[in-house]
Amino acid sequence: MNRPLIALLSGAGISTDSGMPDYRGPNGLWRRDPEAEKLVTYDYYMSDPEIRRRSWQLRRESETLRARPNxxxxxxxxxxxxxxPVRVLTQNVDGLxxxxxxxxxxxxxxxxxxRSVVCTGCGARGPMAxxxxxxxxxxxxxxxxxxxxxxxSATVMFGEHLDPEIIGAAAAIAEACQVFVAVGTTLQVHPAAGLAGLAADHGARLIIxxxxxxxxxxxxxxxVREPIGTALPALLARLSG
Structure with missing residues (x-):
């Protein structure tokens, strides 16, 4: 008997136990400091050297490269x-x-x-470190x-388009899966959020x-409203049974 394909859409909430910030939660970065969005907004970043300098200092101080999986x-x-059969569709950029x-x-x-950088001119990539x-x-x-x-950073900034090939591949997984687990995400940022509805439309069991x-x-x-660090392992153990 074939085991069901499980698609897992992860957002910032899955990484908070690793010391990564939540962005849109009750104590999220965007709620605490709306000005911080400018540092990750493409037009501001490209036009303002001071924004870039502040962005590099933020990256330097960030826990992202030091964070460990939880x-x-x-x-x-x-x-x-x-x-x-598991496929992860993640909104996170931490590589955990x-x-x-x-x-x-x-x-x-x-x-x-x-974890990578990209040149906005020639497209060259390299390690963030x-x-x-x-x-x-x-x-x-x-x-x-x-x-x-x-x-x-090789992340998608506000004002940039997501890679259509990656989004297309994610949509195909959402359509094909039998179980779709959305974890640590407010499901407010599209098109990623729409993957949950797409999976449900194609008959998947939707777990949030x-x-x-x-x-x-x-x-x-x-x-499931319990803390992710304990709730998700218990849920996945149940799904694997």
Whole structure:
């Protein structure tokens, strides 16, 4: 008997136990400091050198590259290792699913990754750690070493379009899965949020694990409000049985 395909859409809430910030929750970064959005807004970033300098300092001080997977990430990777067909669609840019052991090919990073940089001019990519080493050495706004263009995190900033190939692949998984788990996401940011409805439209069992209500709660087959670090491992253990 074939095991059901499980698609897991993860948002910022899955990584808070790893020390990563929540953005839209009750104590989220955007609620506490609306001005912080400018640092990750493409037009501001490209037009204002001071915004770029502040952005590089924020990256330098960020816990992203130092963060480690928590129990929820480990549970997802353990489910995959058990032989269950699992695909992760993540709104996060921290790379913690892969660090926990999820194969790269089974993770779609809908909003890019903070572990790499990309040149806005020539498209050259490189490790974020190398760019941050240049900031540590005194470069306040390190340019691309290949063409001198503006470097940015390889994340999708506000005002940028998501990669249509990645979104298309995520939609195909949502349509094909038998179980769709949305964890740690408010399901307010589209097109990622719409994947939950797409999965439900195609007959998947929709499970939402989130502290706050979401716009898709009325379509969910199961809603879990308990802390993700304990609730998700228990849920996945039940699904694997």
């Amino acid at each position: 129990a929820a990430h480990e549970a997802v990777a353990a489910l995959e290792r058990s032989g269950a 699913h892969q660090l926990a052991g999820m194969p790269e090919r089974k993770v779609l990073e809908l909003h890019g990754t903070a 190398d760019a941050l080493a240049r900031v540590e050495a005194g470069e306040t706004d390190p340019p691309c070493l290949a063409c001198g263009g503006i470097l940015k 694990v989130n502290a706050e209500a979401t716009p898709y709660d009325d379509r969910a087959d199961e809603i």
